[in-house]
Amino acid sequence: MPLPKAELHLHIEGTLEPELAFALAARNGVTLPYQDTEELRRAYLFEDLQSFLDLYYGLMAVLLTEDDFAELADAYLARAADQGVRHAEIFFDPQAHTARGVPLGTVVGGLSRALDAAPERYGISTRLIMCFLRDLPAESAMETLRAAGPYLDRITGIGLDSAEVGHPPAKFKEVYEAAAALGLRRVAHAGEEGPASYIREALDVLGVERIDHGLRCLEDGELVDRLVRERMPLTLCPLSNVRLRAVDTLEAHPLPRMMAAGLLCTVNSDDPAYFGGYVGDTFHAVREALGLGPEQLRELARNSFEASFLEDDEERRAELIAAVDAYDFAVEGRA
Numbered sequence: 001m002p003l004p005k006a007e008l009h010l011h012i013e014g015t016l017e018p019e020l021a022f023a024l025a026a027r028n029g030v031t032l033p034y035q036d037t038e039e040l041r042r043a044y045l046f047e048d049l050q051s052f053l054d055l056y057y058g059l060m061a062v063l064l065t066e067d068d069f070a071e072l073a074d075a076y077l078a079r080a081a082d083q084g085v086r087h088a089e090i091f092f093d094p095q096a097h098t099a100r101g102v103p104l105g106t107v108v109g110g111l112s113r114a115l116d117a118a119p120e121r122y123g124i125s126t127r128l129i130m131c132f133l134r135d136l137p138a139e140s141a142m143e144t145l146r147a148a149g150p151y152l153d154r155i156t157g158i159g160l161d162s163a164e165v166g167h168p169p170a171k172f173k174e175v176y177e178a179a180a181a182l183g184l185r186r187v188a189h190a191g192e193e194g195p196a197s198y199i200r201e202a203l204d205v206l207g208v209e210r211i212d213h214g215l216r217c218l219e220d221g222e223l224v225d226r227l228v229r230e231r232m233p234l235t236l237c238p239l240s241n242v243r244l245r246a247v248d249t250l251e252a253h254p255l256p257r258m259m260a261a262g263l264l265c266t267v268n269s270d271d272p273a274y275f276g277g278y279v280g281d282t283f284h285a286v287r288e289a290l291g292l293g294p295e296q297l298r299e300l301a302r303n304s305f306e307a308s309f310l311e312d313d314e315e316r317r318a319e320l321i322a323a324v325d326a327y328d329f330a331v332e333g334r335a
């Protein structure tokens, strides 16, 4: 049995495997600019975040119906369960779908169908986090927040993703204030490709409760001290950082240094269909490449539950942390 863990940084659209993309394309009469899954996979050689985003948004053309979104989410949950995920806080990009004429209700309806079945089917509790595309105008994000009104009982929080550099967090101040007034939790990508100052801004201007990535905090010692002091969770994605060239190699990833500095680190898969592994694969990869021992893996798993939005189910959180503490690597073996 794998180590129990929560996944807190996972874009559901980033779990679209080539096989499912082609199956949905055939079903929906969509022509993809690739002959087959092999050719598509060969295109997964990214230069940076933008080169990934171009392909990622393009492939979403196959996602059209409620069934498509339900199948996508169910396929992720099945894989996640196999890798020890017991709780998942799942990002989705509403504007990437509404811009193509897919109604928000179709997206939320399809995802919710899979998520609602997950506790019984896979033993996974879930939350849904709606992300705004930061390279679109703030007015578009505000409009999306308004349009989400009827679905707010399904949505736990908001996030901020897409092309980071040139789109600082402060651009979304009013949107985050409006979301906070609605009782939504707040997270944001910051310090993936953007500077450490974006992390500060996400904290000070947007009032976020977790930083997605946060890798570049290391360039600002005072910021690191603050993140440690405030026990601010970072949702790191080491395989993503390698594929999008934020770090040169997995062996050079600063995760061990960040843990040693006292940062509240979690390990996640980001867009696993594109970056070479789901979250259990990621735990395995960092164990091998960075020489993390059982106690460090246990700390990462414990952190994932501590950093999760399980406040309305403290009993479940405590139960999951106890399962991490009781996990016997010698007997069970897999991270």
Ligand SMILES: Nc1ncnc2[nH]cnc12
Pocket: 011, 014, 049, 161, 162, 163, 189, 192, 240, 270, 271
């Ligand atoms: N790693 C990432 N950074 C920013 N936006 C994203 N959307 C999907 N994956 C992303």
Ligand SMILES: [Zn+2]
Pocket: 009, 011, 161, 189, 212, 270
């Ligand atoms: Zn991400």
